[in-house]
Amino acid sequence: MPMAEREPSPRKGSRTAARVRASALKLFARHGYAAVSMRQIASDVGVQPSALYNHFPTKQDILKDLMLSHMRDLLDAWPPFADEAGQSADPLDVFVRFHIRYHLQRREEVFISYMELRNLEPESFAEVEAERRRYESILKAILEDGQKSGAYRIADTGVAARAIIAMLTGIPNWYRENGPLSADKIEEIYLEMVRGSVAATPLTASIESD
Amino acid sequence: MPMAEREPSPRKGSRTAARVRASALKLFARHGYAAVSMRQIASDVGVQPSALYNHFPTKQDILKDLMLSHMRDLLDAWPPFADEAGQSADPLDVFVRFHIRYHLQRREEVFISYMELRNLEPESFAEVEAERRRYESILKAILEDGQKSGAYRIADTGVAARAIIAMLTGIPNWYRENGPLSADKIEEIYLEMVRGSVAATPLTASIESD
Amino acid sequence: MPMAEREPSPRKGSRTAARVRASALKLFARHGYAAVSMRQIASDVGVQPSALYNHFPTKQDILKDLMLSHMRDLLDAWPPFADEAGQSADPLDVFVRFHIRYHLQRREEVFISYMELRNLEPESFAEVEAERRRYESILKAILEDGQKSGAYRIADTGVAARAIIAMLTGIPNWYRENGPLSADKIEEIYLEMVRGSVAATPLTASIESD
Amino acid sequence: MPMAEREPSPRKGSRTAARVRASALKLFARHGYAAVSMRQIASDVGVQPSALYNHFPTKQDILKDLMLSHMRDLLDAWPPFADEAGQSADPLDVFVRFHIRYHLQRREEVFISYMELRNLEPESFAEVEAERRRYESILKAILEDGQKSGAYRIADTGVAARAIIAMLTGIPNWYRENGPLSADKIEEIYLEMVRGSVAATPLTASIESD
DNA sequence: AATGAATGAGTGTTCATTCAT
């Protein structure tokens, strides 16, 4: 694929679609899909509203594009290279660190993906949901492996996977880059909690053994 | 058609405000605040749009009313009576069971309270946030007590409280009343996970002791 | 039907729907349905565009209303009282005079009814077409009677009915109230032509007998 | 993909103007000038909207081109060769047959020419109207000749010419190629009616002589 | 001769809200 893949030509304004995506991402994350008008997006891009329709047939298509490409990027980024994932080779650790890092880097995409699902038309919704389940199943498989090896003790791996993802995904809601906790520290805290939540010998064991 | 047409409630129309609240709750939860019009609410209530303004000065006030009263109801419901909370007297158990039960019973209120925060005007937002922090601080206090007593081992009780609440609050997103898991079973699963996540001797303890 | 049928009250603006109809009639006739905007209608009525929607759910409904009520009024007006129809008791004469008079009085309705058929949605189109056929069948029945009695000589009464109506309906296209020909004179001219076109012994008879 | 991609016509695209005319004709006839967009025409031609402006300076010019060339083609086609006109040498017969045949062959042009007059700018309107009057005057002259010779009895030849043309021009509105009546049969029926409508001794003569 | 991107005005329609009744 040598030259064929190049854009037709780096024409003036040929990056408008990308700028529309960026503006819509920012505005949808901030105010919600339904509360953002095409006029606002156009104005943020620095273009007339009608120009948006040269790049996206409807407002809904912008949302769909953002959500689908987020899920695909997320899945494409997995698995992370070993050196990215840090010193630990434990799969659950790798997943937790990966998820936190990725979600703190793409806060707006994440936020939209969780908030605007109901504003997707049924067909796009189904596509996004399928990707989401693919992602969940990565964690689920890790939990199942750990359960088989006896490292984890989990009543329902599907529920546990969702619980863990919910816990991790809540981070960007309150995390502030210049807050008291570094991203690394947060990673450590959550890693510990996640490990504990699926550990083979939790506190309850000792209680129950009383 | 003499009496049959009377409303079940004593004075017809006297409960309109309540019906507005109920309709708005349902519609906001389903479609989002910004995507629901006063006309839709009115139509659901069975009244003309202008009639809504006899009960709420603006659309925004309906949202504020729903969110504030939800937070206040939630805080009023705590602490649950002992017999409601079940056999366990452990405060963390009580909180987890209470949270799951309450949130599964009031799914729409919960959903709105997490989704529509950004659609609140700053002043109302601050009020709701204050209530939310009060609620978080209940759990935070429990975690701190456990940490002092040595029962829990927690790096940051504030982070842990938020992590646990995020994990629990995700349940209504996927829980189906006629699904394979009963509410009781879910309670048990999450209880175990939460206990593990804060347990004094998790899996990592043994690892670290290597 | 003593009091119940009265309008709720002769409120201010309660005649807006009628004024919308009148404005739309005038504007559609002048510029065509597709070329007239709701804003133009509203401005002609002296109201904001959004106010139109209190009276007609869509622009299409205004057109439908105009066309259907025109056809119904036309059919309701038939048959004319004897004294209206003039001295002649011949049914064809009565029809021709009636048609010309009615169509010269309601030029705008007539014009719209012929020009804007294709802008009707299929369902409304079918309704209007049904009324049109009912009207054509009045003339067709007259022609059939005349044919049976031997007064007329007609190859196909359906075709003849349509031909006559087309001929008559073209009048308002060029008729000017202050032109050289009075409505009465036009009536006489067309009456003669129509009679001739269906006469039992036309010119061709003598030609053919050569 | 060497040669297969070439258009059938000698130079690809060289006939675009003609294809624009054909598409616009079809679409204007079907939906009306005002309801057809340049985008629709372009899409029907298989070209981008901006390409249309290489061939016609404005949308209005397409309409003007279609209407003027129709009227000119119609006038150019008159008089028909004798053998085309059929066995009859009577000028009125020749005209009626010619008109019906021509109008059944060019239904779309005819339809547009009658429907879209009001969408022409005044200047083009005047041009088309002049052509129309030239055409009417052909029939008017025939009627005047017949009147002078005593063959016809006509109160107003201008009115009669318009009446006859209106009657004939209505045919394409209901004629269906695969309907029960052949074009030839329709010709005969209308011919008879037209003859009768201007005949020197119509039915009324005998009635009045009673 | 054709394209892709843009414009600025305009489309039908909906919005939250007001107000006399």
Next chain:
DNA sequence: TATGAATGAACACTCATTCAT
């Protein structure tokens, strides 16, 4: 307490047209 009619701003989207390439 409810209504019907109105407002003025806004909505997503389309329009005919332009222009650099």
